[in-house]
Amino acid sequence: MQEDDLEAVLAWRNHPEVRRYMYTRHEIGLEEHCRWFAHAVAQPGKHLLIFEADGRPCGFANLTQHGTDPIADWGFYLAPDAPRGAGQRLGRAVLAYAFDTLVLHKLCGEVLAHNERSLRFHRRLGFEEEGRLRDQHYDGEHFYAVVCFGLLRHEWQPTAGEP
Incomplete structure (x- = not known):
């Protein structure tokens, strides 16, 4: 991700269908988004990625390594x-980057339990459910469970999830 991707990524992130499954659900302004980007690019172990399909940007993913461990958390969303x-x-593409380029041992993800589409997505890519945190996230009105997923490098199949 480059600075000139900021407006597109912000528009995707603020779309109601994306925002409703995020931990932070308010509409983000450009100033807040720029502060997030400046902070993120300054962090070692933070990888901000733009996904292109047929030469057109249409998705965002981030990988966050904590310290020097070969383990990272990921998050992602698509353009509407x-x-x-x-x-x-x-x-x-992100799994190939994580396991082939960064040579991670494990990739972890969290999904709000009511996000059926993301739950299926993780399972289809080969992630294993590692836990369920009951009433872990409060959005100001409701509590939601969070499902924790993990995928180990030796479990990853480059063709996983293909139709």
Whole structure:
């Protein structure tokens, strides 16, 4: 991700269908988004990635390594108008980056338990459910469980999730 990607990524992030499954659900302003970006790019172990399908940017992913351990957390979202199948392609591309380029041992993800689409997405990519944190997230109105996923390097199949 580069600075000139900020406006597109912000528009994707603020889309109601993306925002409703985020821990932070308010609409983010450009100033707040720019502060986040400046902080993120200054962190070692933070990888901000733009996914392109057919030469067109249509998704965002981030990987966060904590310290020197070869373990990272990930997050992602697609542009609302991303072409069909872009999610699986994004997932495979990010996993290839995580395991082949960064040589991670493990990639971890968290999904709000009511986000059925993301739950299926993780399972289809080969992630294993490692835990369920009951009433872990409060959005100001409701409590939600959080499902924890993990994928180990030796479990990863480069063709996982292909139709």
